[in-house]
Amino acid sequence: MIDLNDYYYFVHVVEKQGFTPAAQALNMPKSRLSRHVSKLEERLDIKLIQRTSRQFHVTETGKMFYQHARALLDEMEAAEAAIESRKLSLNGRVTMSCSLGVAQFAIKELLVNFLQKYPKVELVQQVTNQNIDLVSSGIDLAIRGHTDTLPDSSIIQRNLCAVSWHLFASPGYLSDTGTPRSPYDLFKRKSLKIGWQPTNGHWTLENKQGLKTTVPHHPQLCSDDMNTLKHAAIDGLGIVSLPAYTCRDAISNGTLQRVLPEWTSGKAQLSLLTPSRRAQSPVAKALALYLLDNLHTHVGDSA
């Protein structure tokens, strides 16, 4: 079977006029080069390099093959360079908006990766839980979480990923107060609640069979900040409903446990909003693409 790497090895052996110099130029054992070139000759059923321990001569056929193989490698170098330049050439400023929760839990590492990949890009991030007007604020793209379909507008919306909300509590809390077995075990429990309007709360639970149950609970702490609620839960203050991805780390290191794993406490959608597809700068496009390509693996339900 054809092996394109043979081309690579062959070209270097020809250009360095020998196996040993090629091997040290490529920093690999010469035995490998030897076997690859032999394999190539065997496959093509033609001698490309005439060699003894002291002579090195590229045959006529070998010279012709070298021309093609060199062109192939040039094409490879062009491809690699194009990728690199696409990463390096991207520059300029991009402004984005997102909620506090998304900023803290969903895209933190992603933005760092993006900026490392495109070192000339400047990113301005406006973190707010209010919905603001993208166009008048000069924002290139925004991430919004929502439960229902967003209203039509001139804004371009693209679906990023689905996000389930789960119930969480600390292992200590659960062993102290008992692990709930059904939604009814949650009735009027002490809890933590996102947002402060209203100050009393109820969870709408849904299982895989599609059954829905609404359970009232008693929030001891209401906050806009998911991180505050999460750490309150870790400290054993009660049960909290949060997007699944916000607690993935706490679940894996055991500081939180999922309550009623068969039930979800909400289903939201993350969408990417951009003012208008035409006017987008290359940086904004790249960031949008990057988020579309990668966010779901960091945040999506299936991740």
Place this chain on the structure above:
Amino acid sequence: MIDLNDYYYFVHVVEKQGFTPAAQALNMPKSRLSRHVSKLEERLDIKLIQRTSRQFHVTETGKMFYQHARALLDEMEAAEAAIESRKLSLNGRVTMSCSLGVAQFAIKELLVNFLQKYPKVELVQQVTNQNIDLVSSGIDLAIRGHTDTLPDSSIIQRNLCAVSWHLFASPGYLSDTGTPRSPYDLFKRKSLKIGWQPTNGHWTLENKQGLKTTVPHHPQLCSDDMNTLKHAAIDGLGIVSLPAYTCRDAISNGTLQRVLPEWTSGKAQLSLLTPSRRAQSPVAKALALYLLDNLHTHVGDSA
């Protein structure tokens, strides 16, 4: 590390619009394609194909990379086609001349391989032990064995390989008559001799230290045909001096043994003669090249 095969796999996945169709087109498990494309993306540190179990989307970067990768594959196909066409396109007649011994023992398999590689080539082989005039006989190339340097002429000469002559005899003969320990043990032995002029013979032996000894022997059979002499020796008729390569098979299967392995009974040179380098047809060039590239591995002392 860079792996050019990744380009190959990537191009096919893009062109077939999926891993499964590409896999069956290439007749390989899709798991391999999956890992290769993943590896490529990881190395380039960029997503090329956005894929879930039901969606397949080549990213902008992926499309650009595809253009280059496709060009690379085109170059590969050109290279492979050039090799094939070089093999197939070669046609026409080539006439060569050589001695009976060379024809029987040195180039028999080589010529078959050559003709299999270039199916449209016709080969005319004139086998004779006489030196004939290449130009007037319309011979494209000749192989000549000789001990001394050939006289200068308009003929192009290229060295093919050095050929040592050794002494051989059958194991039976040696056990019957005693295995010689030194050249003197050969004195006036019954023997087999190449050529018939003169009908009495003497061997000129030389060892690695450069010592030379001339020993007279008594030929019971003189013949121009090495094969006749070889089989006479196998049948136990006596000791024979022949080019080493003619008896390589008999040595390895045990029907002959080398006599006085420290001594050679002559040193010859095989040369390739061509009328004039300009006037050569492509076929003649190819055959000359083929013999230059391969003969020494079949015949040369080091083979």
Place this chain on the structure above:
DNA sequence: CTTTATTGTTCTAAATATAGAACGGTAATG
């Protein structure tokens, strides 16, 4: 002529890639 240095090839334990099946996730179908 012997020694030395350097070449390409061969050998073998260890690392890597592969084939094929099993898997988990998703869209279309009844």
Place this chain on the structure above:
DNA sequence: CATTACCGTTCTATATTTAGAACAATAAAG
């Protein structure tokens, strides 16, 4: 809504490839 069919990924025993040393061959140096 449950079923079916299909897609890409993951898993794992098997097969291939590799690195590094040993090797054989050859030309240059002493």
